[in-house]
Amino acid sequence: MRSAQAAGLKLWTFLGAVCVSIFAIEPQTGAQQAVGAPFALTDSSGKIVRSSDFKGKWLLVYFGYTHCADQCPFELSDMVDAMRQMGAQASAVQPIFITIDPERDGGQYLSDYVAQFDDRLIGLRGTAEEITKLASDYGISYTKIPTKNGDYSFRHSSEIFVLNPQGQYQVTFSHMSDGYMMASKLLELMSGTN
Amino acid sequence: MQWMPALIAYLGLSLALACSPGAAQSSKADLTIDRPWARAAIKGSTGALYLTISNSSGNDDRLVSVTSDVAKSAQVHETKVNPDGTMEMLALDVLPIPAHARVELKPGGLHVMLTDLQKTLQYRSKFSAVFRFERAGLLQIEVSVERPGAKQPDDVAGMKM
Numbered sequence: 323m324r325s326a327q328a329a330g331l332k333l334w335t336f337l338g339a340v341c342v343s344i345f346a347i348e349p350q351t352g353a354q355q356a357v358g359a360p361f362a363l364t365d366s367s368g369k370i371v372r373s374s375d376f377k378g379k380w381l382l383v384y385f386g387y388t389h390c391a392d393q394c395p396f397e398l399s400d401m402v403d404a405m406r407q408m409g410a411q412a413s414a415v416q417p418i419f420i421t422i423d424p425e426r427d428g429g430q431y432l433s434d435y436v437a438q439f440d441d442r443l444i445g446l447r448g449t450a451e452e453i454t455k456l457a458s459d460y461g462i463s464y465t466k467i468p469t470k471n472g473d474y475s476f477r478h479s480s481e482i483f484v485l486n487p488q489g490q491y492q493v494t495f496s497h498m499s500d501g502y503m504m505a506s507k508l509l510e511l512m513s514g515t516n
Numbered sequence: 517m518q519w520m521p522a523l524i525a526y527l528g529l530s531l532a533l534a535c536s537p538g539a540a541q542s543s544k545a546d547l548t549i550d551r552p553w554a555r556a557a558i559k560g561s562t563g564a565l566y567l568t569i570s571n572s573s574g575n576d577d578r579l580v581s582v583t584s585d586v587a588k589s590a591q592v593h594e595t596k597v598n599p600d601g602t603m604e605m606l607a608l609d610v611l612p613i614p615a616h617a618r619v620e621l622k623p624g625g626l627h628v629m630l631t632d633l634q635k636t637l638q639y640r641s642k643f644s645a646v647f648r649f650e651r652a653g654l655l656q657i658e659v660s661v662e663r664p665g666a667k668q669p670d671d672v673a674g675m676k677m
Contacts, residue, residue: 388561388562389561389562390562390605391555391557391562391563391564391593391605391627391629391630392564392593392595392605392623392624392627392629393595393603393624395555395564395664395665396623396624396665396667398664398665399664399665399666399667400665402665403665431558431560431561434558435558435561438556438557438558438664439664439665463600463602464602465602467604469607470607471589471631473631475604475605476604477598477602477603477604478602478603478604479601479602479603480602480603481601496601497597497603
């Protein structure tokens with residue numbers, strides 16, 4: 323009986339580990355990490371924004387596009403929900419939306435788009451080359467898909483990257499993470515007990 | 517002054533109608549559309565419309581088109597997760613509504629994509645849309661606009677204070 327119990331416990335431990343790995347992907351030790359690579363992009367006013375400008379803040383970085391009707395608002399909403407659930411500690415967090423569609427997203431339009439979700443969320447764009455390079459650094463894949471009416475959408479990774487105040491990559495939240503899960507992980511990372 | 521009570525009653529009734537929440541359900545020929553809602557979205561961007569369609573008849577039906585003045589075009593899409601973790605939207609030409617079935621359009625799955633919004637969909641406003649079904653014909657609905665990142669209607673979590 324005891325061994326059956328032990329096996330049961332092992333199974334639960336294993337399932338627990340599987341659950342954690344599904345929702346939050348920890349960085350692999352020893353692997354080359356390009357996530358968190360420095361960037362220089364432009365904000366809606368045309369000002370250059372560098373990753374180094376955010377030293378001292380925890381960054382939440384999401385790559386998406388404003389014409390993404392279903393998934394991107396979902397993720398951005400999760401980011402904002404996480405910050406609301408963190409209370410006062412959210413002041414140490416900077417959420418960033420980087421568009422993979424610089425052709426259509428920029429200027430006041432991009433600024434109005436992000437402001438719908440939260441005043442703290444900033445939208446950044448770059449040239450097509452800059453975005454391709456940065457997305458590749460972060461391991462984000464995106465492909466333009468033409469639609470029937472001559473428009474296009476994207477097949478894209480939908481993940482949220484967490485960088486610590488030193489600009490080092492910490493963890494990735496998959497599209498299955500929700501605001502509560504992200505908030506608790508961020509608070510854990512901030513307290514240094516992870 | 518005999519008309520006064522009638523006028524007061526009329527005004528009262530109009531006020532009551534104006535203040536009551538909009539019909540959350542529309543139905544025709546055994547097809548019912550429940551709780552249609554959309555996320556707030558800015559002019560020129562893309563919106564998403566969610567609802568539940570129930571078919572209480574013994575006949576299969578199909579949603580063949582959606583139109584609304586707020587968007588240049590509207591089409592049923594499905595968000596699909598690929599094996600490599602990427603996500604994409606697949607356009608469906610028709611959406612089957614089988615006999616005795618309930619088809620849910622909700623975040624992360626099926627939705628009506630509203631392309632090139634002709635006006636900003638303001639939180640707490642309403643707009644109308646027309647659904648065309650193969651059997652049931654046309655069904656006009658009134659859509660409630662929820663907050664930009666809402667995951668369900670009346671999603672109050674995280675509303676701006």
